[in-house]
Structures are given as structure tokens and as C-alpha cells.
Amino acid sequence: RKEVEQDPGPFNVPEGATVAFNCTYSNSASQSFFWYRQDCRKEPKLLMSVYSSGNEDGRFTAQLNRASQYISLLIRDSKLSDSATYLCVSSTSGTYKYIFGTGTRLKVLA
Amino acid sequence: DGGITQSPKYLFRKEGQNVTLSCEQNLNHDAMYWYRQDPGQGLRLIYYSQIVNDFQKGDIAEGYSVSREKKESFPLTVTSAQKNPTAFYLCASSMWGTYNEQFFGPGTRLTVL
Numbered sequence: 001r002k003e004v005e006q007d008p009g010p011f012n013v014p015e016g017a018t019v020a021f022n023c024t025y026s027n028s029a030s031q032s033f034f035w036y037r038q039d040c041r042k043e044p045k046l047l048m049s050v051y052s053s054g055n056e057d058g059r060f061t062a063q064l065n066r067a068s069q070y071i072s073l074l075i076r077d078s079k080l081s082d083s084a085t086y087l088c089v090s091s092t093s094g095t096y097k098y099i100f101g102t103g104t105r106l107k108v109l110a
Numbered sequence: 111d112g113g114i115t116q117s118p119k120y121l122f123r124k125e126g127q128n129v130t131l132s133c134e135q136n137l138n139h140d141a142m143y144w145y146r147q148d149p150g151q152g153l154r155l156i157y158y159s160q161i162v163n164d165f166q167k168g169d170i171a172e173g174y175s176v177s178r179e180k181k182e183s184f185p186l187t188v189t190s191a192q193k194n195p196t197a198f199y200l201c202a203s204s205m206w207g208t209y210n211e212q213f214f215g216p217g218t219r220l221t222v223l
Contacts, residue, residue, distance in 0.1 A: 008150075031209065034211060034212075041198075041219075043200055043214040043215060043216050043217050044153075044200070044214050045214070046212075049211055051209065087152070087153075089212075091209070093209065096141075096158050096166065098143075098155075099152075100145075100153040101152055102150065102152045
């Protein structure tokens with residue numbers, strides 16, 4: 001089992017829709033979580049950090065459920081420019097490791 | 111502008127050649143990392159460095175080497191011993207401590223001919 005798992009998608013949604021992705025992690029010692037956005041053939045760019053129960057930034061909301069060991073990313077009012085791959089990352093205090101999921105592809109359709 | 115730069119953007123190598131990928135950051139970050147990304151796979155850690163003159167192997171270090179002579183610089187050499195080097199190479203940096211976000215350079219796409 002992978003340490004961080006994501007549904008690869010693609011999620012095809014119309015403009016204006018709300019879409020949610022889940023990411024599960026297997027290491028209960030994981031303490032910090034991040035969502036990155038990666039466009040095709042580009043580097044990952046930090047979207048949000050999730051340290052406690054959740055975080056909100058405009059149309060984006062991330063939530064953390066430690067009991068069930070998953071984090072989610074909610075995108076409201078999807079824009080065409082939101083089309084990208086979204087990477088879930090976990091890290092554990094005291095280690096060097098950031099564990100990356102393989103990403104979830106989102107396509108927002110006009 | 112603060113950030114991470116990588117060069118070159120594209121690199122072509124003949125089999126049997128060593129090549130060096132450059133990574134420079136002016137964010138005053140302590141830690142620097144090298145990852146490899148293959149299609150359909152997550153990022154895999156090659157090497158990381160917490161401090162100048164110190165670095166550690168990651169999960170897939172075989173066939174790669176690094177140096178950290180300056181805080182700002184962390185070059186990666188892909189040696190001829192790396193069996194399948196064609197990939198997208200990403201350099202990242204962060205303040206030390208995995209509660210800190212990593213920031214990535216634009217990447218180098220290496221193709222072995």
C-alpha cells in the first residue's frame with residue numbers, strides 16, 4: 001500500500017461546479033500536509049498547507065481528518081484555469097521525508 | 111525576486127556520459143532536495159541536504175551524486191551508472207523541519223539518446 005494515495009482521475013467538471021478530492025495517508029505519525037498544484041510539464045506549486053483541522057483560502061478549502069487519516073481539497077466555483085494535477089503531500093516531524101501522492105487530474109470544462 | 115532556479119531547462123545526453131544539473135536558491139533556506147518525476151508516478155527523493163557540506167541519500171540515490179559547498183547551491187550529477195535517467199528532475203528547498211513548505215524550481219527535463 002502506498003503511503004499517500006490519491007484517485008488519479010481525471011475529474012471532468014463544468015465551469016462553476018464544486019469538486020472535492022480526497023487523499024489518504026497510512027502513517028499515523030504524519031503531522032503536516034500540503035496540497036500542491038502541478039500544471040503539465042511544470043513544477044509543483046504550493047496551494048495550501050494543512051496543519052490542524054483545516055485551512056481555507058478563497059475558493060479552496062482543505063480539511064484534515066486524523067481519525068480516518070485523510071485530507072480533502074474542495075474547490076468551489078471551478079474556473080477553466082483550475083485545470084491541473086493536484087498533489088497531496090504528507091510529512092512527519094523529525095524526518096526529512098515529504099511523501100507525495102501521484103496526483104489527481106482535474107479538467108474544468110467550458 | 112526570491113526563488114529557485116534550475117538549469118538547463120532541457121538536457122540531452124548520450125549513453126555513458128555524466129551530466130550535471132544546476133540548482134540555486136536565494137530564499138536563505140537551510141534544506142535542499144532533489145526529486146525525480148516519471149510519468150504517472152509521484153515525486154521520488156534522490157538526495158537531500160540539511161546544511162552546507164552535508165547531504166543524505168534519499169530513496170533512489172543509486173547512479174546520482176551531489177555536493178553542497180554553498181548554502182545557495184545543490185548541483186546534481188547524473189552518472190553513467192544510472193540505468194534509466196530519462197526523467198523530469200525537480201530541485202526544492204525549505205527551511206529545515208517538515209512542517210515547513212517546500213518550494214520547487216522549474217525543473218530540468220533530461221533525455222538520454
